[in-house]
Amino acid sequence: MIKASIIGATGYTGIELIRILKNHPMVSISKLYSESYKENKADEIYPHLKNNLNLNFCEFSKENFEDDCDIIFLALPHGHALNLASFFINQNKKIIDLSADFRIKNTNHFYEWYHKKHTQQELLKNTLYGLPEITNKINYNHINFVANPGCYPTAILLATIPLLKFNLIEMEHFVFDAKSGVSGAGRSLQLNSHFCEINENINAYQIAGKHRHIPEIEEQLNKFTLKNIKIQFTPHLIPVTRGMHITSYFHLKDNVTEKNIYESYINFYENSSFIRIYKDNILPQIKNVKGTNYCDIGFQIDPRTNKLIVISVIDNLIKGAVGQAIQNMNLMFHLEEDLGLHFITNYP
Structure with a gap:
């Protein structure tokens, strides 16, 4: 033991x-x-x-x-x-x-x-x-x-690195819109995590390049790509106890299809027990991972802008x-x- x-x-x-x-x-x-x-x-x-x-x-x-x-x-x-x-x-x-x-x-x-x-x-x-x-x-x-x-880096890197590995996205203009449950703020008393402050509310915090998880995310992306990647990251606090929802925006390379994206995730995570990939326009939700060690990933392509939108969700405490x-x-x-x-x- x-x-x-x-x-x-x-x-x-x-x-x-x-x-x-x-x-x-x-x-x-x-x-x-x-x-x-x-x-x-x-x-x-x-x-x-x-x-x-x-x-x-x-x-x-x-x-x-x-x-x-x-x-x-x-x-x-x-x-x-x-x-x-x-x-x-x-x-x-x-x-x-x-x-x-x-x-x-x-x-x-x-x-x-x-x-x-x-x-x-x-x-x-x-x-x-x-x-x-x-x-x-x-x-x-x-x-x-x-x-x-960290919790935000986990959900972001798991959604992003397979796309880089298979050369499906441009290595610029990475935008991550993140939302986290209140338990991410820890157990210590803080005004912005009091019930009356967070209930029926949502607020962005440490925006415009101020959140401490930014250098961790960038360092890991740069290590993987050998490039100097800069990200746009905006975190929000939402009125749930636990759970984290990341919406990631990437610019697709030419002629990339939904099949290419799905297969890149499946191939990259074929030996990973805790990554679940959604397809057919089914998008992940926090309630499906709460209390588990799963990271659920789903995506859609916006043909009008040639943007790939990826949703990744985890339980921030697990x-x-x-x-x-x-x-x-x-x-x-x-x-x-x-x-x-x-x-x-x-x-x-």
Whole structure:
């Protein structure tokens, strides 16, 4: 059995890690770390865990660290992994970091967007950007540290990279219109995520090139194409708890057909359990992926403008965070990639 511990276990990603790892056939949960709720029983803070998990949250301390776990999930706000990652590497632990601290290889870009100097540049070089459907599986051999992608980048890159691979779209004028559920803002109290602010409302935020996921998306597209791609990205907050809906706009190359596009996705993702491709003008919806690790992708061509419109949807807490982290864990331990991750959404 793999022994897994979670640091930051009481946030939305932390509690989702507990739920999925608890039901993973090859994992036992070792320890749950929480600064806010140290010494509390897990089911005191989250009553839905009653009779399902008999563990206390505990305080993490480098000085008193005693944990025989095999892997540590860092479910912490941005900036904290910079101070912890090398410590755990020296303790011979495998790490999956769900923050942005190690996603961006260009440290100048990291400083520009996150206003922090990257203090672990050597470790950064040996960190794998873990988007399993895109990352070559051989890259997981002997890897000890995975940077888990962001939620918006996951849904955008999965929709875009096959089109680039098969040379179906022009490498310019990429427009991504994104909408996310409120859980993406985290569990901390914020005015713009209060019920009265978000209910019966929709609002754009961090528009005109201000959102921190932009450099992550661009870096991965540039890595794949060896070009200097710039994107237009506009995120919105919508009044749902979880789910993410991306509408992507691309300019098609000449004579590209719907059949070409469909086959490019099918061929690219033929060995990917969690990518579902729609055709015949059926478009993905958030309710079909909520609570699952699926990314659903559908598309239509606008012949009037020669634009390709692609819809991709994920659950931001699972495929956009925790489910993907467990995919990465499975690959790090040479297990089946989809082990412990096959959930069907509740319907309706």
